[in-house]
Amino acid sequence: MARQKWGSRWAFVLAAVGSAAGLGNAWRFPYMAYSNGGGAFYVPYFIALFLVGIPLLMAEFAIGQGLQSSAPKSMAIIRKNAEFIGWFAVIGGAIITFYYNVIMAYIFNYLYYSFGVAWKDDPNGFFFGKFLQVSSGPGELGSIRWPIVIGLALTWLWIYFILRKGTTSVGKTVAWTVPLPVVLLLILGIRGITLDGAAKGLNFLFEPNFAKLADPRVWANAFGQIFFTLSLAFGIMIAYGSYNKKEEDIANNAIITALGNSATSYLAGIAVFSVLGYMATQLSVPVDKVVSGGIGLAFVVYPQAISLFPGGVVVQSIIGLLFFLMLLTLGIDSAFSLVEAVEAAASDKFKVNKKAFLIGFSIFGFLAGLLFSTQGGLYWLDIIDHFVSVYGLLIAGILESIIIGWLFGAEKLRKYINEVSEIKIGKWFNFSIKFLIPAVLIIILGLNFFDELK
Numbered sequence: 312m313a314r315q316k317w318g319s320r321w322a323f324v325l326a327a328v329g330s331a332a333g334l335g336n337a338w339r340f341p342y343m344a345y346s347n348g349g350g351a352f353y354v355p356y357f358i359a360l361f362l363v364g365i366p367l368l369m370a371e372f373a374i375g376q377g378l379q380s381s382a383p384k385s386m387a388i389i390r391k392n393a394e395f396i397g398w399f400a401v402i403g404g405a406i407i408t409f410y411y412n413v414i415m416a417y418i419f420n421y422l423y424y425s426f427g428v429a430w431k432d433d434p435n436g437f438f439f440g441k442f443l444q445v446s447s448g449p450g451e452l453g454s455i456r457w458p459i460v461i462g463l464a465l466t467w468l469w470i471y472f473i474l475r476k477g478t479t480s481v482g483k484t485v486a487w488t489v490p491l492p493v494v495l496l497l498i499l500g501i502r503g504i505t506l507d508g509a510a511k512g513l514n515f516l517f518e519p520n521f522a523k524l525a526d527p528r529v530w531a532n533a534f535g536q537i538f539f540t541l542s543l544a545f546g547i548m549i550a551y552g553s554y555n556k557k558e559e560d561i562a563n564n565a566i567i568t569a570l571g572n573s574a575t576s577y578l579a580g581i582a583v584f585s586v587l588g589y590m591a592t593q594l595s596v597p598v599d600k601v602v603s604g605g606i607g608l609a610f611v612v613y614p615q616a617i618s619l620f621p622g623g624v625v626v627q628s629i630i631g632l633l634f635f636l637m638l639l640t641l642g643i644d645s646a647f648s649l650v651e652a653v654e655a656a657a658s659d660k661f662k663v664n665k666k667a668f669l670i671g672f673s674i675f676g677f678l679a680g681l682l683f684s685t686q687g688g689l690y691w692l693d694i695i696d697h698f699v700s701v702y703g704l705l706i707a708g709i710l711e712s713i714i715i716g717w718l719f720g721a722e723k724l725r726k727y728i729n730e731v732s733e734i735k736i737g738k739w740f741n742f743s744i745k746f747l748i749p750a751v752l753i754i755i756l757g758l759n760f761f762d763e764l765k
């Protein structure tokens with residue numbers, strides 16, 4: 312059977328941007344920028360983007376497109392015994408789906424409870440106590456939280472329907488799930504910057520603290536953020552590239568994907584930090600007292616800010632709906648891209664029936680997600696996330712760049728990219744893939760490991 316193909320160039324580009332722009336853009340990026348030197352963070356950020364992010368994105372597109380294969384099969388074509396590297400990446404991604412979809416489940420719940428701003432009196436208690444009853448400790452294994460389970464089931468069903476008809480149904484989905492969150496971010500951003508105190512919040516995001524650049528961790532964070540945000544090293548971009556025609560442009564598509572993703576991050580940063588500035592003003596506390604990263608930002612701090620919004624409960628409900636709809640549509644394309652990478656790998660290897668595999672994997676993923684839908688779920692989620700998105704990603708990235716750079720050959724790949732692309736890539740590409748990327752990733756791995764021992 313011929314390999315499925317994207318319906319158009321834009322279906323592919325939107326799917327790639329959709330995978331890249333996810334929950335990480337909305338809560339990881341703003342927090343990273345804030346805690347790593349504000350405006351100064353953009354120096355290492357853009358260096359990382361252009362020196363390693365875009366080259367590796369091009370390499371992943373090119374490998375998938377040139378070899379017309381998913382990650383494990385591509386690796387096996389390059390060298391028989393390298394297949395495991397592809398599997399390592401894809402399985403890491405599969406584990407991410409198990410908990411990424413639990414976060415999607417939280418979002419479904421908040422969307423529902425935006426009506427009437429159910430968390431209004433006590434946002435912290437709403438998340439941790441009364442309603443989701445997520446605890447910060449390990450909790451008890453049997454303590455399933457049913458509202459989360461319902462959201463989880465909805466998420467997996469949605470993913471199944473999006474992937475069911477492959478590139479055709481994905482193409483139809485990304486035509487709205489990628490632009491919609493951007494429009495919503497624009498609306499939220501405009502409302503945000505017109506609130507009292509917005510500038511105070513934005514200062515935290517943009518005022519540069521150049522002294523921070525002397526800290527190697529700031530650099531490690533920037534490089535880590537670029538890898539995570541571009542969905543690199545989980546076999547996703549290889550799978551997506553493999554549904555292109557061999558003659559499809561690579562360089563341009565990678566640049567559009569990367570810049571579209573960064574633009575989404577900036578919009579999110581503005582939308583979130585302007586509101587944090589307003590909130591600090593309302594509560595008469597310094598901005599840094601209200602900032603938090605990760606889950607707390609999306610499910611405690613921002614909801615609390617919503618309940619301070621001027622205009623009463625109707626306006627607040629609408630802002631809540633817009634915000635959580637934004638998160639839901641932002642996250643869904645990242646969530647299903649991870650599943651598609653697994654599906655592509657499995658069907659290349661075992662010639663399985665696509666639909667049967669998807670049904671089986673969705674049920675399995677749903678059941679695995681139940682572990683994170685218990686009272687202590689968030690505690691376990693944090694631990695697993697740390698291992699997969701730090702160690703899994705770094706190790707997969709190191710191995711992948713070595714295989715592509717040295718065994719396949721960076722120069723051979725560069726020639727292929729230049730044959731099909733409008734923009735021509737210089738020899739610096741080879742240097743990046745062969746030396747820079749593995750070196751940088753090894754240093755970050757070392758820094759992380761060192762921090763672990765402290």
Ligand code: PHE
Nearest residue numbers: 331333334335336540542645
């Ligand atoms: N790029 C996504 C984000 O920023 C996260 C992600 C990472 C998705 C790895 C898939 C794989 O949220």
